[in-house]
Amino acid sequence: MIEISEHIIYSINSKRLVATVGYKGFHCLIKLWSYVETQNVSGVISGLCGADIEEICDWDGELGALFDAFCNCGFIAVEENVIRLTCFQERKEISSGAEV
Numbered sequence: 001m002i003e004i005s006e007h008i009i010y011s012i013n014s015k016r017l018v019a020t021v022g023y024k025g026f027h028c029l030i031k032l033w034s035y036v037e038t039q040n041v042s043g044v045i046s047g048l049c050g051a052d053i054e055e056i057c058d059w060d061g062e063l064g065a066l067f068d069a070f071c072n073c074g075f076i077a078v079e080e081n082v083i084r085l086t087c088f089q090e091r092k093e094i095s096s097g098a099e100v
Contacts, residue, residue: 013074013087020069021061028057028066029075036085043085053083 008014017025035056036043045053050067053076059066070076077086 017069017073017075020073021066024059024061025066025069028054028059029070031057032070033085045083045085048083050083 014026014029017029021028032053036045039045048056050064053070054063054066057066067076071078074086077084
């Protein structure tokens with residue numbers, strides 16, 4: 001089950017995401033978290049590219065815009081061709097009550 005802190009709505013990264021790609025982009029972030037939750041609890045997305053991420057999120061905007069926004073707003077990091085949700089594990093720990 002995915003749990004989301006109410007504080008995410010007010011985070012600067014979320015505000016930047018909405019300013020960049022609109023509220024649909026924020027909705028897509030929730031969809032991506034849900035997908036990763038069912039696939040891999042570590043937040044590492046292997047074997048996918050930016051276009052795949054956008055397809056998972058049902059993004060219908062400009063190709064590459066959502067993935068770039070996720071990266072630029074700090075939700076995704078790409079290191080050595082591995083896509084990682086940067087806030088995924090921290091979000092899971094906060095929602096479970098663990099100390100971060």
